[in-house]
Amino acid sequence: MMEKVELLSPAGSFESLQAAIQAGADAVYFGIEQLNMRARSSNNFTIEDLPLIKKTCAEAKVKIYLTLNTIIYDHDVTLMKSIVSSAKKNKIDAIIACDHAVLSYAKQMRIPVHISTQANVCNVESVQFYSAYADTIVLARELSLRQVSEIVKQIKRKNIKGPLGKNVKIEVFAHGALCMAISGKCYLSLHSNFASANRGACVQNCRRAYIVKDKEDEVEVEVDNEYIMSAQDLCTISFLDKLIKTGVGVLKIEGRGRAADYVYTTTKCYREAIDAFYNGSYTKSKIEKWLDELSTVFNRGFWGGYYLGKKMGEWADSAGSKATKTKIYIGKGTGYYSDKKVGEFKLESNQLSVGNDLLITGPTTGVIYTSAKELRVNNTPVDIVKKGELFSLPVPQKIRPSDKLYKLTHGS
């Protein structure tokens, strides 16, 4: 019997952490302080948040991995060591790293290590090399299914074991943004803005439109697409069966910089797809449904990445997201009446009508999708709520003060 593949989701905030748990992630990964690849874009946790993260995930029986995968300078070593020590103290399941200083210290502290995709592991010899430090190795995102499968086979054949004494587990990316360069080998942001991607400060120049001009006679070179460096997002849900059959142990969803609704929707779809694979109900019609659902949240259009051995050139054709649903912030929670299952909110902008689709997110609440079936102002039913008004609506789960309320509209 094959061990069931683990679904690993991103958690850039407490909202996303709850969203990942609610949607059925087996494990989550997150960064604390500045030594992680989303130092700029995500609301990083601090060392003080570790006990609450551990408590939340332990209750939900979800594993937690801490990303500590930037390059490390001498002046970072003290902070790195205190992060690793706190991770040990708070029983974090593993540290995701690529710098040798981190690998070495984590080994000394006897805390499991996952080799980050930043290490670009592309062959079984590298797996063997890192197995002295790591029990799980994230492969480079640029490998084909055949190559991934061959590495997994070789691990079994050569009996490559990690420090815990078990065969090394292979992790791959299943969904999310792809880099135009081989992971971690891009210096574009450093050249243009002195903002090193390898310190988590990438300004994402590759996502912009460019004109290519011949310097000598200033003739513009004709390119099909102005977004010549922006890769579309990876989506493997339509060939997830093939991906699981390679024998990988962990499927990772990218997106620590993304909002809670993104984490919820992507995790939920992949959870359903993985379960469907194992119970024999992974069908074409379900794939269509998941693809539709995945397109409702942030995406640059999907392609299958490098897994299918297709040529490069799947580029995004627009800036930003192609999500089919857009969320507009309209207000915040003020209270909840558990007996009636009614939430109270304040509308801070826009207006709200009966029938509108809604999204509620919060650090403890996670993500709730609902619709405005009934709206009341001063306990009187109304059709429309205006800016500034306090109102109530039925919500199936508890909401909390400070939860954010969004209106969902179709089309971006």
Next chain:
Amino acid sequence: MIRIIHFREKCVGCNACVEAAPFRWRISRKDGKSILIGGKERKNVFSLLTGEDEFLANISASENCPVKIIKLEKLN
């Protein structure tokens, strides 16, 4: 006179300011973030008044900062 303002919380510890103006910036060994030498703290924001002779070095510290958390003001 110039005023240097440092929004330290968002620092990613890349060392760029130290390279540009080593006499005014150093990296804390404790938390790996940069320190405005001689700066006074108020609500997590550090600031310092200093001579105009430091302007050039610090403007490049400010420009090179990947997270743009160093601001310079010229005072008359």
